[in-house]
Amino acid sequence: MVNLKTTYLGVELNSPIVVAASSISSYIERVQMAESAGAGALVVRSLFEEQIALDQLHMEQALSVGAESFAEATSYFPNIEHGGASEHLMWIEKTRKATSMPIFASLNAVSLDVWATYARQLESSGVNGLEINYYSVPTDPDKPASAIEKTMFDVIEAVRQAVSIPIAVKLSQFYTAPANLAQELEKRGVNAIVMFNRFLQPDIDPDAEALINEMVLSTPAELKLPLRWTALLYGRTKMEIAVNTGIHTGRDVIKALLAGATVAQIAATLLKNGIPYLSTMILDIQNWMAEKGYSSLDEFRGKLSQKNCEDLFGFERAQYVKLLTEKR
Numbered sequence: 001m002v003n004l005k006t007t008y009l010g011v012e013l014n015s016p017i018v019v020a021a022s023s024i025s026s027y028i029e030r031v032q033m034a035e036s037a038g039a040g041a042l043v044v045r046s047l048f049e050e051q052i053a054l055d056q057l058h059m060e061q062a063l064s065v066g067a068e069s070f071a072e073a074t075s076y077f078p079n080i081e082h083g084g085a086s087e088h089l090m091w092i093e094k095t096r097k098a099t100s101m102p103i104f105a106s107l108n109a110v111s112l113d114v115w116a117t118y119a120r121q122l123e124s125s126g127v128n129g130l131e132i133n134y135y136s137v138p139t140d141p142d143k144p145a146s147a148i149e150k151t152m153f154d155v156i157e158a159v160r161q162a163v164s165i166p167i168a169v170k171l172s173q174f175y176t177a178p179a180n181l182a183q184e185l186e187k188r189g190v191n192a193i194v195m196f197n198r199f200l201q202p203d204i205d206p207d208a209e210a211l212i213n214e215m216v217l218s219t220p221a222e223l224k225l226p227l228r229w230t231a232l233l234y235g236r237t238k239m240e241i242a243v244n245t246g247i248h249t250g251r252d253v254i255k256a257l258l259a260g261a262t263v264a265q266i267a268a269t270l271l272k273n274g275i276p277y278l279s280t281m282i283l284d285i286q287n288w289m290a291e292k293g294y295s296s297l298d299e300f301r302g303k304l305s306q307k308n309c310e311d312l313f314g315f316e317r318a319q320y321v322k323l324l325t326e327k328r
């Protein structure tokens, strides 16, 4: 009998499949369905600083400000489904009561004091860990990469000081030196890295000559980048690695584990195929393990990481040169 149990962020999970921060967490029945289908844990969609600002506006409105100024202010945040921070915290508590799998919160803020204050509030909602959804678009030409990373480290330090639960950092794909960045995060007490976040990019409609901002789900081809960086970092950091973006099937989860992932986070495949599809993914992993004679994840986790792989250069430059110079 194969055993899919693993530990992640200090808790035991029944399987290595974690439901990524997404709209799935906005419906209790979907969360319960994911749990019965075999999900190991859930990341609740992020609490955004804009929601926190809305809560503060609510409070000011109650104290003195006229009703019309609140309606105006909500239009400052056109892309956020409005619901303040307190509503978010209550939702987490409700979700926790309705499920028995571990639950992680996610926070996306801007100012340091908001990061620290709301990290603390999320911790007090009883979650098992906190995912830092760090997102900035580095458009300032006067700000070098080192300054951008310093701003990020300030946030990590503030959150690490504020809470004692395990923390994970969800990384952007766009860092100059991901290996060094990982090392710096580890030094600051980060327990896991999620590789990688997937940012929505606007498209362009040539007919309308306008921008298109719509939700386009990931494709399996997007898994290669997280897979590569997981394989490169596995065994070289004490932090756990959650692979994210482009995991659509049970075989994709197996690939992530072979590269060295502790867990695989998924959203798109559940939104596309329906939540019960998670049980097919679990079955595919179990069947593959049985076929290969594995009874636990540890027996093959990281087997194809750069550290353990016979093809030492498979993830590095040499392979690139070889492929490009081959005659076709």
Ligand SMILES: Cc1cc2nc3c(=O)[nH]c(=O)nc-3n(C[C@H](O)[C@H](O)[C@H](O)COP(=O)(O)O)c2cc1C
Residues within 6 Å of the ligand: 020, 021, 022, 023, 044, 045, 046, 047, 106, 133, 170, 196, 197, 198, 215, 217, 218, 219, 244, 245, 246, 247, 265, 266, 267, 268, 269, 271
């Ligand atoms: C509808 C939707 C909502 C999302 N909301 C969040 C969020 O609140 N916070 C976050 O960090 N990521 C959010 N994400 C990103 C996912 O957590 C994940 O990183 C991304 O979808 C890539 O994984 P996938 O390829 O399995 O979809 C969202 C994704 C979707 C599709």
